[in-house]
Amino acid sequence: xxxxxxxxxxxxxxxxxxxxxxxxxxxxxxxxxxxxxxxxxxxxxxxxxxxxxxxxxxxxxxxxxxxxx
Amino acid sequence: xxxxxxxxxxxxxxxxxxxxxxxxxxxxxxxxxxxxxxxxxxxxxxxxxxxxxxxxxxxxxxxxxxxxxxxxxxxxxxxxxxxxxxxxxxxxxxxxxxxxxxxxxxxxxxxxxxxxxxxxxxxxxxxxxxxxxxxxxxxxxxxxxxxxxxxxxxxxxxxxxxxxxxxxxxxxxxxxxxxxxxxxxxxxxxxxxxxxxxxxxxxxxxxxxxxxxxxxxxxxxxxxxxxxxxxxxxxxxxxxxxxxxxxxxxxxxxxxxxxxxxxxxxxxxxxxxxxxxxxxxxxxxxxxxxxxxxxxxxxxxxxxxxxxxxxxxxxxxxxxxxxxxxxxxxxxxxxxxxxxxxxxxxxxxxxxxxxxxxxxxxxxxxxxxxxxxxxxxxxxxxxxxxxxxxxxxxxxxxxxxxxxxxxxxxxxxxxxxxxxxxxxxxxxxxxxxxxxxxxxxxxxxxxxxxxxxxxxxxxxxxxxxxxxxxxxxxxxxxxxxxxxxxxxxxxxxxxxxxxxxxxxxxxxxxxxxxxxx
Numbered sequence: 001x002x003x004x005x006x007x008x009x010x011x012x013x014x015x016x017x018x019x020x021x022x023x024x025x026x027x028x029x030x031x032x033x034x035x036x037x038x039x040x041x042x043x044x045x046x047x048x049x050x051x052x053x054x055x056x057x058x059x060x061x062x063x064x065x066x067x068x069x
Numbered sequence: 070x071x072x073x074x075x076x077x078x079x080x081x082x083x084x085x086x087x088x089x090x091x092x093x094x095x096x097x098x099x100x101x102x103x104x105x106x107x108x109x110x111x112x113x114x115x116x117x118x119x120x121x122x123x124x125x126x127x128x129x130x131x132x133x134x135x136x137x138x139x140x141x142x143x144x145x146x147x148x149x150x151x152x153x154x155x156x157x158x159x160x161x162x163x164x165x166x167x168x169x170x171x172x173x174x175x176x177x178x179x180x181x182x183x184x185x186x187x188x189x190x191x192x193x194x195x196x197x198x199x200x201x202x203x204x205x206x207x208x209x210x211x212x213x214x215x216x217x218x219x220x221x222x223x224x225x226x227x228x229x230x231x232x233x234x235x236x237x238x239x240x241x242x243x244x245x246x247x248x249x250x251x252x253x254x255x256x257x258x259x260x261x262x263x264x265x266x267x268x269x270x271x272x273x274x275x276x277x278x279x280x281x282x283x284x285x286x287x288x289x290x291x292x293x294x295x296x297x298x299x300x301x302x303x304x305x306x307x308x309x310x311x312x313x314x315x316x317x318x319x320x321x322x323x324x325x326x327x328x329x330x331x332x333x334x335x336x337x338x339x340x341x342x343x344x345x346x347x348x349x350x351x352x353x354x355x356x357x358x359x360x361x362x363x364x365x366x367x368x369x370x371x372x373x374x375x376x377x378x379x380x381x382x383x384x385x386x387x388x389x390x391x392x393x394x395x396x397x398x399x400x401x402x403x404x405x406x407x408x409x410x411x412x413x414x415x416x417x418x419x420x421x422x423x424x425x426x427x428x429x430x431x432x433x434x435x436x437x438x439x440x441x442x443x444x445x446x447x448x449x450x451x452x453x454x455x456x457x458x459x460x461x462x463x464x465x466x467x468x469x470x471x472x473x474x475x476x477x478x479x480x481x482x483x484x485x486x487x488x489x490x491x492x493x494x495x496x497x498x499x500x501x502x503x504x505x506x507x508x509x510x511x512x513x514x515x516x517x518x519x520x521x522x523x524x525x526x527x528x529x530x531x532x533x534x535x536x537x538x539x540x541x542x543x544x545x546x547x548x549x550x551x552x553x554x555x556x557x558x559x560x561x562x563x564x565x566x567x568x569x570x571x572x573x574x575x576x577x578x579x580x581x582x583x584x585x586x
Contacts, residue, residue: 012191019132019573020190023139026569031143033562038150042555045153046545047161054238061161062239065542066421 079549080541083155086556088526090147092519093563097141097570099518102216102263103270104134105209107301112205114297116198126294127205128193129582130274133574135190140570145219147559155552159533159543164240166232166249167222174218181211216266217259224255226534227525228323234446236423236439257319258525261312265521268309268481269514271302275488276511277578279504282497287581295497295507299489306481313478314376320528321377321385322399324535326460327528329388330467332373333363337387337395343372346472349465359461360388361468388464392457406457413452416445450537459539462530470523477517484510 016024047057108131115123149171152160160167188196188204196204225231231248232241243249275298281291321328328334333349334341347366351358374383378398386395394405404412419442426435454460484506491497498504529535533543 008191008195009187011195012187019136019577022573023136026566027139027142030562030566034143034146034150038147038555038558042558043147043150043154046157046547048153057161058238058240061158062420062424064158064546065162065239066417066424 082552094144099266099269102266157545170218170222178215220259224258228254257316264308267305271298272514274298275507279507303485331471334387337385340371341373341385342368357458409448409451412445412448417452467528470520474520
């Protein structure tokens with residue numbers, strides 16, 4: 001079963017037409033930009049990057065909700 | 070005053086960034102949802118009849134589906150990144166309610182779609198006909214179930230139900246999963262969105278097939294595709310209209326300000342008229358520029374009441390009525406927005422006092438303030454508004470978007486009815502106007518879809534969570550320059566992706582189906 005599944009993917013990628021390879025290239029570049037550039041560098045999770053515990057995050061949002069300037 | 074204008078640039082850019090990303094993302098989504106179903110139907114026709122032309126059609130449209138799927142896949146993740154970076158207060162506030170459906174969506178999307186999409190594309194001649202067919206159907210099911218969870222999460226923001234706010238953690242916690250899943254808003258949002266996506270896909274298939282007709286190429290394939298897509302499109306657009314009607318009724322009850330903005334209705338009443346078209350303009354006699362006077366309006370008497378409640382004499386509140394307070398058709402009395410702002414400020418103060426009382430272990434004070442907070446929580450978000458007029462969305466944008474969406478919907482009814490009629494009589498190609506109309510309707514279907522989202526999302530402003538959290542409280546206080554920079558980076562990335570999609574797709578369309586002459 002696993003061998004059959006492996007062969008399905010292996011053969012599919014091996015005999016993929018040119019437009020299919022182009023699409024995969026686009027997908028890989030897109031995901032690399034999204035995760036390596038955007039997620040890691042440009043778009044970190046604000047609360048996770050500023051606070052360690054759930055309590056600290058909660059305190060921050062609580063402060064934002066009750067003392068918004 | 071809990072808000073000031075220093076946050077405006079940040080809020081506006083964060084909103085623009087989210088809107089731009091969502092608009093680009095939704096350029097890819099609807100074709101995936103609808104074309105998957107049409108592929109499953111085409112392949113079923115092949116398996117049932119053995120007619121090879123259905124197989125050729127399936128393979129051709131599957132290629133276009135694959136291009137759209139590959140380019141669009143994971144673009145929605147950028148929206149999730151934005152929740153964490155730009156909308157951290159919101160992300161924390163909605164907590165598990167938004168997180169749970171998104172997590173389910175992620176798991177389903179990954180397992181169902183990635184497994185069966187692979188069989189769908191790589192499985193020809195490697196798995197049995199029937200298993201391949203099941204895989205194609207599962208891709209359709211997976212894509213649509215993914216959409217369900219996203220739309221359930223969105224519906225909760227429009228009509229928050231099935232939760233309780235935890236004043237210690239400052240989070241809403243899910244206490245009734247089924248109330249969230251089966252809220253009337255979730256049902257109407259899901260059904261209206263997917264049926265409109267099916268309509269868009271049918272426009273796409275009829276439009277692309279019409280190009281073959283105009284080029285006098287692959288005629289049998291094109292006729293077959295037009296016939297199937299016209300039937301599919303006609304059913305879909307009728308269902309879109311039906312679900313749109315349910316959606317309008319839900320909005321009337323749960324988001325009356327959005328409904329009033331859709332109509333540019335300042336003064337409501339019983340037997341309210343529907344404005345077919347008009348020109349919203351400023352009028353100095355109105356209390357704010359956010360309210361518009363409707364010039365050159367064409368009205369249908371009592372129709373708005375009918376759309377809202379299926380009752381020609383039902384009461385529909387206008388913007389001024391909502392500002393002043395009103396009693397709804399179902400007998401619920403809503404206070405003025407001034408009063409709701411006061412209630413909201415009471416809730417905010419009570420929340421602050423409650424937390425302090427808990428910290429100081431003053432149980433009596435904690436209990437009493439918690440009661441005050443709970444009694445006023447339904448107006449919590451109003452406490453952040455500076456003026457009642459802040460509760461009015463951008464009337465002209467919502468008004469026009471709604472009319473463009475509905476007008477194009479009527480055009481699609483005409484398109485599918487005419488194309489089905491003439492395709493059945495094998496006269497489709499004799500009247501050049503019809504294939505040209507079909508081609509014109511492809512971009513129009515995308516415009517209609519985007520207008521629908523503008524009505525839904527701009528129409529609910531200022532709320533990110535209806536009545537509980539306005540947009541400017543949801544935003545993270547980060548440098549607005551940072552948001553502007555990432556806005557342009559996303560815009561460039563998505564534009565490149567869209568150009569790549571169009572280029573590869575046009576190339577494959579020009580090549581046409583492989584084995585049909």
